Every structure is written in C-alpha cells, then in structure tokens.
Amino acid sequence: MTSPDDASGADAPSPAGSPRPLTVLIADDQEPVRTGLRLLLGTRPGIDVIGEAADGIEAVTMAQQLRPDVCLVDIRMPGLNGIEVTRKLSGPAVSDPLAIVVITTFDLDEYVHGALRAGARGFLLKDAGPELLGEAVRAAAAGDALIAPKITARMLGEFSRRPVAPPRAPTDPLSPREEEVLALLAAGRTNTEIGAQMHLSLGTVKTHIGGILTKLGVRNRVEAAMRAHETGRVRAED
Structure with a gap:
C-alpha cells in the first residue's frame, strides 16, 4: 500500500507562489534516533522538521500545538506508546486528525495492526533509508499510506492463508x-x-x-x- 508518486503534489503553494515545505514532528525517546531521522529527512527536498518530542505525552502536546503535516512516532516510548499517541492524534474520536507514520525497530504483527487500527497512515522500520522515509512522509501528507515493503508482503501472505x-x-x-x-x-x-x-x-x-x-x-x-x-x-x- 504505497503512494509515493501521488504525494508529489502534496505541498501546498505558499501565498508567494513557492511550494510550502511539509512539516514534520519526530517523536522518539532516544536522542540519537531523533537526530538520525532529522538528518535523513534533511536530505529530502521540501521537508522541514519543526519539532522533536522525547516521550508520548510530549508528542501529543507538541503535535496539537504545532499541527505538523506529518508526525513520525516511535512505537515504544515512555508516558504513552506510539499506538496510544496515534489514537489520540488520529483515532476515530479525533475530529481533526493528524497524519501519523509509525516507525520502529520491532517488526511485530501486533504493532503493525495496532498502529493501523489506531489511525496510522504508514508503518516503517528504523532501517528505512532516506528515500523510503521521505516517500512515507509525502504519502501520509497526501492522505495515502506507505508500509515497509517486507511488512506489506508478510501481511498479504497472512491474508492469503486465512479462510475467506x-x-x-x-x-x-x-x-x-x-x-x-x-x-x-x-x-x-x-x-x-x-x-x-x-x-x-x-x-x-x-x-x-x-x-x-x-x-x-x-x-x-x-x-x-x-x-x-x-x-x-x-x-x-x-
């Protein structure tokens, strides 16, 4: 489920006519990870990291205040985990949901399904390169979704084994x-x-x-x- 090429027009023109960068909030409890993600996104044109949160509670507060185009949220954080953060920012009860991409080291089905059910628009592993990371941000901002390819393949294989x-x-x-x-x-x-x-x-x-x-x-x-x-x-x- 990817839509990177559809997201190319996601940047809204500014009043002056130049493309507006997509704004991103990074939420992860490890400072080196936040720094790495910020540097990776810094290599992608038209994406601007406007905030970093070190735990789930801070992530929700900053996201509600800054209203970024996309939130990159770690699955395991103190305070609130990534699924709880996603539900508070993009769940069924949220009237004005934000775009959430969950990013994690842990390739577990329970995390994938939990994140998507909570309203996430993407699910990536932390070994994703800058190109895939940028595509996920642009897809989420455009209302589409991108899931790490090997996770997608496994999910479809799981569906194929289920009774119809x-x-x-x-x-x-x-x-x-x-x-x-x-x-x-x-x-x-x-x-x-x-x-x-x-x-x-x-x-x-x-x-x-x-x-x-x-x-x-x-x-x-x-x-x-x-x-x-x-x-x-x-x-x-x-």
Whole structure:
C-alpha cells in the first residue's frame, strides 16, 4: 500500500507562489534516533522538521500545538506508546486528525495492526533509508499510506492463508467501478497507477476512493485495503 508518486503534489503553494515545505514532528525517546531521522529527512527536498518530542505525552502536546503535516512516532516510548499517541492524534474520536507514520525497530504483527487500527497512515522500520522515509512522509501528507515493503508482503501472505469470509456488504453497495478501484487499491496500486490502468483522471480516482471510504465506513485507504482483504474482495496473489 504505497503512494509515493501521488504525494508529489502534496505541498501546498505558499501565498508567494513557492511550494510550502511539509512539516514534520519526530517523536522518539532516544536522542540519537531523533537526530538520525532529522538528518535523513534533511536530505529530502521540501521537508522541514519543526519539532522533536522525547516521550508520548510530549508528542501529543507538541503535535496539537504545532499541527505538523506529518508526525513520525516511535512505537515504544515512555508516558504513552506510539499506538496510544496515534489514537489520540488520529483515532476515530479525533475530529481533526493528524497524519501519523509509525516507525520502529520491532517488526511485530501486533504493532503493525495496532498502529493501523489506531489511525496510522504508514508503518516503517528504523532501517528505512532516506528515500523510503521521505516517500512515507509525502504519502501520509497526501492522505495515502506507505508500509515497509517486507511488512506489506508478510501481511498479504497472512491474508492469503486465512479462510475467506463472506464479503460484508456496505450499507450503500459499491458500484462495479468502485469495486474495481478498491481491488487495485488493496493490491498496493497508487492513485496514478489506478488511473492509468482504468483510463481515469487522477481527480476521478480520488472521487471514487472518497466514495469507497464513505460506503465502507472507514477513515483511510489503509483501512479500506484491510477491509478488502478481510472480506475476500481481493486475494494476495491478485
């Protein structure tokens, strides 16, 4: 589930007409890790780290005050862990959610699922290079999602081994075109790739995805993709 190329237009023009840098808050209890992430992001054009938090409580406070475009949040922190921070900043009860990318050393399924259920728009390991880190930030800011490739492959393999549940129909059924868009989204296609494959404009793809989210009662494309797999709309080998 990645959408790095869709995020290229995420930077909003400033009043003067120049692109506005994407703002990032880093939350990690280890100062060397925060410094490393800041330096890595510093190599990516158009991204500006505007704050650093050393624990979960500070992360929530700073995020609510600074309103960054994206928060990079460690999974294990004192005070509040990364999943709790994500839920407070982007959970179902949050009226104006922030974009959260969880980043961790621990490649555990319980962390991945917990973070995504809490509202995270991405999940990376701390060994991610600057390019993948920058792509995750841009994707999250654009409303898309990026999950570390090896985690995505494992998650899809897990879905492929599960019994296929009867698809749970949304209150307002998806149209055939929306079902096709959902299948491609769940297979990890970006908005640009979906548009090219279906011969649709990017705006039309985004409109379809908005309708899908509303009908399925989910908050973002990560949850929509998980619902597609859970209900048997798409299989890992697709």
